[in-house]
Amino acid sequence: MKEIQYVSSSKLNEYILQVLLKLNVSDQVAQHVSKALLYASLRGIDSHGVRLLPHYVRAIQGGRINPNPKYSFDQTGASTGILDADHTFGHAACMHAVKKAVELAHEVGSGHVAIRNSTHFGAASYYAHEIAKCDMIGVSMTNTDSQLRTPGGIRPFLGNNPICFSAPAEDGFVFTLDMATSVMTYNKIKQMAAAGQVLPSGVAADSYGKETTDPSKAAMLIPFGDYRGYGLSILIELFCSMFTGMLYGPDIPKMFEAPLHQKRNIGQFISAYRINCFQPIDIFKKRFSELLYRLRNEPRMQEEIPIFVPGDKEEVCYRERIQHGIPLPAKEYEDFCKLTQQFGLINMEIKY
């Protein structure tokens, strides 16, 4: 079998929907999950893309993820609300919250929705990006299980909590700053381990909390900018745990390691700021595009290496993959073939 199979996003969409419908996932939830996974895979955020489907299948079968949620939304202020996600997919819950936040922002200029009883939501950028498409600044964040070594400590307590900010520029470009709070992600460390590479210093620690440059020994992550990444992880807990009553850090069951019947009880937070409450949208986009143009055209350190702004690399990847397909490594392709057999999807052909 080929090392990499390229599959079109439309084929993958059909495939994901078929798998989820076989598991009695409601149509609306399934649509959101598929779109969110393809958003990530098309933009090169492979760790949060279609490769997670087999895990999600097991999490539905185990009872962790509710395929058919009854949401309840409590509007607590003209600009604020709390969504109970009834333990469904974080992807669907967050898109529900995005809709509410955008509605609130249309009414009163900004909208802020805290989400309780949620699960993994994939790539944070999908939700902020959707808000940006409504001519708003979008913010999305989630809490996660323990991964960051506490500064001055020897073990992880807080999660490598991600936060994303998005804003629209001209010609459909969306600025997307998607960051977790560690210097390097576990995924990148695993890639470096597989490639036999040595880690830079200040990236990871071993199981005793001592810094290591051996990627195979990495047991916890070091926060970026010391107190900054650490502090941002606490901030995200304010919005995702303190605002929602959900668990935090060491109390959150691990995504892959915890038994799959266990609910994760994580929280998310979504904000939308209506741009035309501050500037006319065309002036905002024009000035923002000028700012980005000036940055991209700054004199370069190496002529052949362009200067990027957050969102550029994902956009380049998107154009490539929407045309030539999403690359599935052999292992992931096999996982998909197993699902095909398991669910009797005999007519499903995911090759491009």
Place this chain on the structure above:
Amino acid sequence: MKEIQYVSSSKLNEYILQVLLKLNVSDQVAQHVSKALLYASLRGIDSHGVRLLPHYVRAIQGGRINPNPKYSFDQTGASTGILDADHTFGHAACMHAVKKAVELAHEVGSGHVAIRNSTHFGAASYYAHEIAKCDMIGVSMTNTDSQLRTPGGIRPFLGNNPICFSAPAEDGFVFTLDMATSVMTYNKIKQMAAAGQVLPSGVAADSYGKETTDPSKAAMLIPFGDYRGYGLSILIELFCSMFTGMLYGPDIPKMFEAPLHQKRNIGQFISAYRINCFQPIDIFKKRFSELLYRLRNEPRMQEEIPIFVPGDKEEVCYRERIQHGIPLPAKEYEDFCKLTQQFGLINMEIKY
């Protein structure tokens, strides 16, 4: 003369007010400026504390700072507004914006105020902290002149823009995450230069944009976490420049180097989120204090070095300085003596 003079904050407050009133600064503006400077000095944020008074005096005399502003506030949504600060002190403008944002949040759950035609506001944390005292999460940010080397580039474009987040815990403790977007501040680099120290790598670049460990050659700062600090600086420009129509990065006159008749045309942004729109305030504070307690009591890397949460070090410094006075190095003390002569403040005795 002694190397360091210790002066009580109440004496300094009287002194600052007298100087500002001699320059016809309106009483309300002067009160805000003095409180903001003392907030910073008491918490060890000396670079943004009382030492800036002589600079501000010159900026009023030069015409950059308007001592007697006419604010105009345009409420653009039930949760949003724009404040025109009429080129007064950023400290006073931001406290006006804090008041408005808190009012909006009392009404509709959150309040967001963009500030135009502003100047330097000192320490970002003062404003977020004031909001936290109202049982809200507070956010404050400002844009600044060019300082950060663009990733992949060889010169600074964006400012080392600061952002602060604050939230209340039990017993009056306020979590305060105040960060600019560089790995190290210029002030710290200057201190290391004075002490003859070598910089760590990845902190600063020389005037050609090449990394340097010689603090005397540092001409620009490197953003933390590479694209993260860079991206956050862009994000802050969205709120402070794109939302306000104000200048950004290389177009902003330098604080100290630009002629003092020149307006700086910078922008700020203030947000308040009312906590009890999400959780009862006592439960929020209790759970947040528990989270902070658990972090502070994590096993330590070195038994003698405590684990801090953002806000702890400033709190320790505050307790020390409110009791024993604010330390003024000889140079700053002399600058103050010159002001004393200049304004005929013969009865003013700033010694502790």
